[in-house]
Amino acid sequence: MASSSSSGLTFKLHPLVIVNISDHCTRVKSQMNPPVTSAANTTSNNTNGAGDGVVTAVSAAIPPPRVYGCVIGVQRGRTVEIFNSFELLYDPIAHSLDRAFLEKKQELYKKVFPHFYILGWYSTGSDAEESDMHIHKGLMDINESPVYVLLNPSINPAQKDPPVNIYESELHVIDGIPQLIFVSSSYTIETVEAERISVDHVAHLKPSDGGSAATQLAAHLTGMHSAIKMLNNRVRVLHHYLVAMQKGEFACENSLLRQVSSLLRRLPAIESEKFQDDFLMEYNDTLLITYLAMFTNCSSTMNELVDKFNTAYDRHSRRGGRTAFM
C-alpha cells in the first residue's frame, strides 16, 4: 500500500511530536493494563513484531491500543514543518475523530501559535491500514493534503531509525478506479536549540536515586569515551586520506593540506610547565581530601564501636571505671 512519495514535499519533524505521541501511547497503555489483566498478555504478544501487518484493530481483543491525535505546524512552500501535536478521541462507531473537540482545540492553539495550521493527524501501529483512509478523508476538508504520522510502538533493538513513518495521500488509478492510497515519504528531524537540550537531557537519564558513586563515575567516563571515539574516527579518516594522497591516489589538494598542517601544529595542546604545576596541585588536593574523608569515617566508626563496647561490657562496673576504655 505504501510506495515512495513523488509529491516533492520535504518533511521536517520536531522531536516534540515524537515525544508527545509516545507519551500518549504509553499513558493509555498503562491506564488500560490494571483493569484488563487477561488482555495484557495478548497485548504483549501482539506488540512483538506484528510482521504480517494485519493487526486486528477491529476485533474486541484489544491489541496495543491505538491512539489518535492531530499534528500541527507550518507549511512554507515545499517544506512542511511539523512542530506540535495534540490528542483526539476516536469514535469507533462513526470511524472518525471527534470533530467538535478538534475545532475547539484548534481555536485555542491558534490563539497561542497564530502561524500553526493543522497539517494532519497521527496514530500508532505498525503499518497504515484501510480504516485510516476514512479518517484521512475526514480531515481533508481542513487541509487538502493532510499528512499521516504513524508511530510504531513496538521496540526493535536492532532498528537504528526512529520507528516513525510519514504518509501522504495520493490519487492513484488502481483497477481503473482512481483511489487514494497512502504513500510513505522521507522526513528529517529538525530541532530548535531548546528542544535539543531537553532531548539530550532525556537521553542521558541518570539513575533516579542518584546512583552510587560508581554508576555516576561510569556514566561520566562513558560520555568521555564516546567523545574521544568520535575524535578518533575523524582523525582516522584524515589519516587515510593523507596516506592515499601520498601514494598518489588523489591529486594533492593544497588548501586541505594547509589546513591539516595548521591543525597538527596545535598539538600538543597543553604542555606548558604551568599546566603541569596546576594539574599536579589539583590532583594532590583531591587525594588529600579523599584521605581526610576516609580518616574521618574510620575514626567515627571506631568511636561507635567503642561506645557499643562500653555500653555492653561496662554495665557491671559503674564505679566511674568507664575512663579505662576511653
Added chain:
Amino acid sequence: MDIEQKQAELIDHFVKKASALKGTILDPVIIEATSHPSLFAFSEILAVPSVVELGGTENSGYLDVLRLFAHGTWTDYKNNAGCLPELIPDQVLKLKQLTVLTLAETNKVLPYDQLMQELDVTNVRELEDFLINECMYAGIVRGKLDQLRRCFEVQFAAGRDLRPGQLGNMLQTLSNWLATSENLLVSIQEKIKWADTMSELDKKHRKDVEDRVEDVKKSLSLKKLHTVSRPTLTSEGTRRSTLSLVE
C-alpha cells in the same frame, strides 16, 4: 577554516591569470600575488605550468621570489638578497607575516627576542603592533601576548604551503595522535570496568554482612527463650556486642 575560504577565490583568480600569460609578462602578476594582503598560499600558483617554465629562463628571479614566499622566511631573503629582485614594501610585509607563521610551526611559545631578531624589529612596541595589526587581525594567527614573560603563545596558526618532505611528517604525527587516542580509549574502558567491578564487590560485601547479621539475630532469638534473670538486657548486650564485632 575561514582563511582558506577567503583565499580560495584569490587563488583561482591568480591561477587563471597566470595560465593565460607567459614569460616576462608573468612578473607583474607574481608581484601582485605576493603583495596581496589576503593571499598566503602560493603552491597553486607555483604549480601553473607557465610559471614553472620561468625557472628555465633568465628571468627565474621571480620564480625564486615566489618559491621564497611559499616556503621561506625574511632571513632567507636577507641572505640571498643579491640574487633576488627588490621587494616592494607590501611584499616585505607579507614576507614578515609568513615568517611568523613559520616560526609558529616549530614552537608554541615564541619569545619576543627571537621574533624581534627574525623580523628585524628593534622595540617591543613595534613588534606588538605588527603582531596585533598584521597577524591577528588578518586572522592568520591566534594567540596570547604575554608581556611579563615577553613571549607570544600561539594557539592557532594558518598553514603555509607544504614542502615536499612535510607530508611524511604530518602522517607520522597523525598516526601518533591516533595511537594515543586509542590507548586512551582502552584505558577509559578499563576504568569503567574497574568502577563496575568495585561497586559489585562492595554490594556483595554489604550483602554478606547483612546476611550474617540476620543469621546471628535468628540464632539469638532462639537463645532468648533460655536465658534467666534480666533476659532482655543480657541478650541485647550480647547481640549488640556481637553486631559491633561483626561490623
